[in-house]
Amino acid sequence: MVTALMELKSLRKAYGETLVELGSENKNIVVLDADVSSSTQTKMFAQKFPNRFFNSGIAEQDMITTAAGLASQGKIPFVSTFAMFATGRTYDQIRNSICYSKFNVKIVATHGGVTVGEDGASHQALEDIALMRNLPNMTVIVPADYNECRQAIKYAVENERPMYIRIPRINLPDIFDNSYKFTLTAKVVEKGDDISIISNGDTLIESIKAGQMLKQKGISAQIIHCPVVKPIDKNILKLISNCKNKMLFTVENHSIVGGLGSAISELITDEGLGLKLVRIGVNDQFGQSGTAEELLDYYGISAIKISEKVIYEMKTTIL
Amino acid sequence: MNELMQICMQIRIDILKMIHNAKSGHPGGSLSCVEILTALYKQVLKFDPKNPKSEERDRFVLSKGHASSAYYAILAECGYFPKEELMTFRKFGSRLxxxxxxxxxxxxxxxxxxxxxxxxxxxxxxxxxxxxxxxxSVFCLMGDGELQEGSCWEAFMNADTRNLNNLIAIIDRNKLQIDGKTENIKKLDNLKQKIESFNWNVIEVDGHDISQITNACLKAKESDKPTAIIANTIKGKGVSFMEDNTGWHGKAPNDEELSLALKELEV
Structure with missing residues (x-):
């Protein structure tokens, strides 16, 4: 499944290209952006289908509720801006005008997490998945590479309900090939039988690399990709039961409050499993300026920091 | 009394009975928009209660959603559902x-x-x-206090940018909000000029005069710009002790108050 190509590809470009392709087939697709269409790559759609592209300007609340109105009449609106402004500023609009009504709006937010980099804390959404995950009727997807991002956008068009798709600013290597088919399920991307590491988005590749580092230290880590934070795939429990150690790790480019780690934590608690879960992510803090690499490292979600954390926990935790 | 005025009176009675029965609701802002809703549903809007999703229908949005009792009463009057259902308003399991x-x-x-x-x-x-x-066309009934939300002004800009001359906003300008007078809380004065400066067509009417409202709506349909109709109204209109009284924004009348109100309306 995992291809080891290290050429880096833009998930935002995947989004823009796929929108154009799907927009040619489906005239109900309309796209809204809030003055960042060059960054989100919705400008590709804007150039091809100017009549179906609506730039809301710097007015995210208006963008979200306009999309709700469009969806109420059978359109399929894709709504994009940075994850921070797509969810934080518009939470009430998403809750009351999209999720409550079950309108078929796709919020595709770019620039999730600390890998936004130099713009700093104001632009680094670390709470967006938590905000979207608590909304009834919402599906939350965090793709991990170019091919998966393309497939997730197709999935969004084919399935009529509100969705939040979070894509990173940084470019990423291919993990899946172009035969990959997106589903709501979690998947093992690297086999291992000591411990499990569950991740998604731009920390999946860091987790895979951490697994390779751990292997050199004699630890066999199973790497699980969980692209859908809501609805969470219960089958993940079966996957983690393959490992000998009663310890598992989640890794996310998001606050450890309310995101993937919390979703997995709820799952294992509900099932009454006596497992130790270590949530690796931004530890209830704000981000700061720096390069993506520096910030991944500082907040403990780079490959080396993940592997160090795993080793430390395995050494110090008595189960 | 002409037929439309009779309908207005009946809707006022329905509103009060519904809110009394529910022991909760918003009489003030519901009573203020009765003539607006009657003009829309009896004179202006194209719709078919048997086919609520027909392509040809004019679309209506009750942005001031708390005036739901008035909205449901006119919908029942138009045959969307039986009038008896109005008494389920705000009850568990109700569509209302x-x-x-x-x-x-x-x-x-x-x-x-x-x-x-x-x-x-x-x-x-x-x-x-x-x-x-x-x-x-799309008609959107808004409260005036609601215009304190900045997002409304984002929408005014949006409609201008997209030349949405098929959009007509009607503002129920009753000048009161929960905590008092709009002008004492966050000023909306010079509202006509404010909205005109967003390049909308603005028409001001007496919001309790059905023919003025109807004529404004018909004129708005011909406009080459989005239109806002500022309907000057009295909150709590029709019930003397509720009129222009902030205390009746979100309070249900008790048995005695209901019978007093009904006596005034049924004269």
Whole structure:
């Protein structure tokens, strides 16, 4: 499944290209952006289908509720801006005008997490998945590479309900090939039988690399990709039961409050499993300026920091 | 009394009985928009209660969702559902939720209740109609206090930018909000000029005069710009002790108050 190509590809470009392709087939697709269409790559759609592209300007609340109105009449609106402004500023609009009504709006937010980099804390959404995950009727997807991002956008068009798709600013290597088919399920991307590491988005590749580092230290880590934070795939429990150690790790480019780690934590608690879960992510803090690499490292979600954390926990935790 | 005035009186009676029966609701802002809703549903809007999703229908958005009792009363009057159902208003299991939702009633286009969102949704509907070359119009009934939400002004800009001349906002300008007079809380004065400066066509009417409202709506349909109709109204209109009284924004009348009110209305 995992291809080891290290050429880096833009998930935002995947989004823009796929929108154009799907927009040619489906005239109900309309796209809204809030003055960042060059960054989100919705400008590709804007150039091809100017009549179906609506730039809301710097007015995210208006963008979200306009999309709700469009969806109420059978359109399929894709709504994009940075994850921070797509969810934080518009939470009430998403809750009351999209999720409550079950309108078929796709919020595709770019620039999730600390890998936004130099713009700093104001632009680094670390709470967006938590905000979207608590909304009834919402599906939350965090793709991990170019091919998966393309497939997730197709999935969004084919399935009529509100969705939040979070894509990173940084470019990423291919993990899946172009035969990959997106589903709501979690998947093992690297086999291992000591411990499990569950991740998604731009920390999946860091987790895979951490697994390779751990292997050199004699630890066999199973790497699980969980692209859908809501609805969470219960089958993940079966996957983690393959490992000998009663310890598992989640890794996310998001606050450890309310995101993937919390979703997995709820799952294992509900099932009454006596497992130790270590949530690796931004530890209830704000981000700061720096390069993506520096910030991944500082907040403990780079490959080396993940592997160090795993080793430390395995050494110090008595189960 | 002419037929339309009789309908208005009946809707006022329904509003009070519904809110009394529910022991909760919003009489003030419901009573203020009775003539607006009657003009719309009896004179202006194209619709078919038997086919609430017909392509030809004019779309209506109750942005001031708390006026739901008035909205449900006119919908029942138009035959969307039996009048007896009005007494389920705000009760567990009812389709007549505290604030209207498309999930419960087919004829409701979009959910409202959280203020400041209706006009943007109406813009979305108007854009969709234009994309489909559908000649129907979109009417959005807003509260005046609601205009304190900045998102309304984002929507005014949006409608101008997209030339949404198929969009008509009607503002129920009753000049009161929960905590007092709009002008003492956050000023809306010079409202006509404010909205005109957003390049909208603005018409001011007596919001309790059905023919003025109707004529303004018909004129608005011919406009080459989006139109706002400022309907000057009295909150609590029709019940002397509720009129222009902030205390009746969100309070149900008790038995005695209901019978007093009904006596005034049924004269």
């Amino acid at each position: 939720q505290g604030h209207p939702s498309n999930l419960y009633l087919d004829c409701v286009e979009v959910p409202t209740g959280s203020l400041g969102q209706g006009l943007s949704m109406a813009c979305g509907i108007a854009i969709s109609l234009k994309l489909d070359k559908n000649p129907a």
